[in-house]
Amino acid sequence: MKKAIVFLALSFTSLTSCTSAYVATTQRESSGLVGCHPEEINIESTSFGGHTWAATCKNTKFYCGKNKDVVSCTEAK
Numbered sequence: 001m002k003k004a005i006v007f008l009a010l011s012f013t014s015l016t017s018c019t020s021a022y023v024a025t026t027q028r029e030s031s032g033l034v035g036c037h038p039e040e041i042n043i044e045s046t047s048f049g050g051h052t053w054a055a056t057c058k059n060t061k062f063y064c065g066k067n068k069d070v071v072s073c074t075e076a077k
Contacts, residue, residue, distance in 0.1 A: 022046075026064070030055040033073040034062045 026046075027038035034041065036057035044054040044061075052065040055073065064073040 026053050026055065029066065029071045030062065030064050030073055033064070033071065034060070 023043045024038070026043050027041045030036075030041055030043075030053075031038045034055055034057055040057045042056045044056055046053045051067070052063070054076075055062045055064050061076040062073040063076055064071060
């Protein structure tokens, strides 16, 4: 039982770390394109294996995407 609890705790920690790293990466990638510092950007949703996401800063939403190494963002209408 203790092993199962430890395993679950470690799994959750790993998942949280991956998610935090992904959010930090998408914040950095979006920042120059949306005109906000990375820490001002809220990443709301992702799809297609993390290749598209919604980024919000200063009450403005942008749809962003990454194709190979090129990131683009478009303001939501």
